[in-house]
Amino acid sequence: MTELEGMNVSRRGFLKVCTLAAGAVGLPAWAGEKMAEKAASGAKPPVIWLHFQECTGCSESLLRTSAPDVAELILGLISLDYHETLMVPSGYQAEKSLEQSMERNAGKYVLIIEGAIPTKEDGIYCRVGGKTAMETLKRVSAKAGAIISIGSCASWGGIPSADPNPTGAVGVNKLITDKPVVNIPGCPANPYNLLGTVLQYATFGTLPALDDLGRPKFAYARTIHEDCPRRAHFDAGRFAQKYGDEGHRAGQCLYKLGCKGPATHANCSLNHFVETPGAWPIALGAPCFGCTEQKIGFRVPLHDTVEVERPTAPPAFAAIKADHSVVTPAVVGVAGLIVGGMAGASYVASKKISAESEQHPEKE
Numbered sequence: 001m002t003e004l005e006g007m008n009v010s011r012r013g014f015l016k017v018c019t020l021a022a023g024a025v026g027l028p029a030w031a032g033e034k035m036a037e038k039a040a041s042g043a044k045p046p047v048i049w050l051h052f053q054e055c056t057g058c059s060e061s062l063l064r065t066s067a068p069d070v071a072e073l074i075l076g077l078i079s080l081d082y083h084e085t086l087m088v089p090s091g092y093q094a095e096k097s098l099e100q101s102m103e104r105n106a107g108k109y110v111l112i113i114e115g116a117i118p119t120k121e122d123g124i125y126c127r128v129g130g131k132t133a134m135e136t137l138k139r140v141s142a143k144a145g146a147i148i149s150i151g152s153c154a155s156w157g158g159i160p161s162a163d164p165n166p167t168g169a170v171g172v173n174k175l176i177t178d179k180p181v182v183n184i185p186g187c188p189a190n191p192y193n194l195l196g197t198v199l200q201y202a203t204f205g206t207l208p209a210l211d212d213l214g215r216p217k218f219a220y221a222r223t224i225h226e227d228c229p230r231r232a233h234f235d236a237g238r239f240a241q242k243y244g245d246e247g248h249r250a251g252q253c254l255y256k257l258g259c260k261g262p263a264t265h266a267n268c269s270l271n272h273f274v275e276t277p278g279a280w281p282i283a284l285g286a287p288c289f290g291c292t293e294q295k296i297g298f299r300v301p302l303h304d305t306v307e308v309e310r311p312t313a314p315p316a317f318a319a320i321k322a323d324h325s326v327v328t329p330a331v332v333g334v335a336g337l338i339v340g341g342m343a344g345a346s347y348v349a350s351k352k353i354s355a356e357s358e359q360h361p362e363k364e
Contacts, residue, residue, distance in 0.1 A: 021196040026208070026218035035199045045202030046109040048101055048140060049083040052126050052133045053160040053169055054115030058151040059085050061188040062195075064274045078198060081109070084128070095129045102143050110198055111144035113137065113172050116153040116160040120168030134175060141176050146201045148182045149173065150194055155183035155214075156294040163299075171294075173214055182207055183214040187291035190271055193219045213294070215265070223309055224261035224288055227269040230254065243285075254282060258303035260290030262310070 019032030049059075080086065081101035082094070089097055101109060117133050118125035126133045141147055149172040152158035160169035173181040184193050197216060201207055208216040225231065233239070233253040240248035240257055248254075255262065261269075261282065268288075273279040281288055290296030290306070300306065 021192060021199050035203045038203045044079040045198060046079045046081050046101055046105040047112060048081055048098065048109050049112045050136065050140060051084050052115030052117055054151060054153045056085055057188040058114050062191040065191050102140060106143040108145045110201060111141055111147045112150050113154045114150050116157045116169035117172060117175055118167035118169050125167045137175060146207060147176060147179065148184060148197060150184050151189045152185040152187045152291050152297060155185035158187065159298055181214055182210065182216065185215065185292040186266065190273060192271060219267045220265040224264050224266055224269050226310060228261055228282060230282060248285065254287040255305060257287045258305060259287035260296050260306050261288040262308040263296060263306040264288050264290045264293050266292040
């Protein structure tokens with residue numbers, strides 16, 4: 001803990017962020033204590049972070065977490081050996097740091113990739129250190145203990161892969177097929193989903209359970225629609241018809257404005273960004289864009305509606321005008337666990353959306 005104490009990070013603060021990280025991946029509080037013990041012992045997981053076709057938004061999101069300040073605390077949890085945006089060395093010295101970490105930690109380091117991989121024109125796009133993105137990816141991934149794609153670009157191509165995709169951008173798992181790749185999509189991805197995954201691997205040597213798209217089930221098993229605070233409005237037939245109308249100002253459902261929440265798997269509605277209650281699109285009055293879904297984000301027009309994947313109503317709703325003044329990430333996480341545990345206990349028929357939605361009786 002000496003290093004952390006030197007940064008004025010208390011033991012309580014250190015344990016808090018480890019507990020939050022454990023909760024993010026669905027692990028109990030004692031797992032957070034184990035993570036803290038492992039990190040405090042000096043056994044930091046070595047991390048190599050590669051950048052390709054992206055905007056660095058996922059790194060920026062990570063740097064803006066504050067429970068406590070992960071920008072500082074991250075140095076006490078992991079050994080970030082290579083990150084082009086954050087590291088002090090550049091050029092030859094930076095590449096030397098990469099090679100040294102690969103050799104010293106072969107088979108142990110966590111490889112995190114941010115950005116899509118260009119595959120066209122013999123790799124003329126996105127060269128770093130004289131090497132193509134594909135060359136660097138295959139070389140560094142060969143000795144990695146775990147591979148994580150952070151953000152939608154690395155997970156499935158994201159913005160660079162949108163039509164007409166001039167660079168032939170693809171996700172990491174299209175090129176790395178001989179070992180598991182954990183996809184943590186989002187634009188940007190929630191940093192606690194990443195931090196929890198890394199610390200679970202470092203502490204227990206395991207990765208979270210994944211769905212058929214390689215996404216951790218703890219974050220992507222449920223649709224945003226299932227836990228949306230506006231869900232009560234959806235089931236009662238109360239919809240905003242256009243931006244700024246009475247329904248929009250009253251916080252009613254954004255489905256008719258093109259919200260992709262009913263077909264988007266993510267935990268944004270439960271785990272808000274940078275520990276700020278309401279810091280996610282729907283809470284700000286903007287429809288979900290579907291950025292975690294390969295076939296929706298950057299492919300389906302913004303105002304087009306999608307099919308409701310799971311139309312049945314949940315057994316409990318968030319208050320329509322809830323007081324968020326004391327909501328914390330831990331509270332949001334506990335609420336998500338409670339709703340998730342109750343979801344299989346009740347079955348409520350949802351009401352069909354119609355053009356006369358204003359005539360539907362309100363749910364008490």
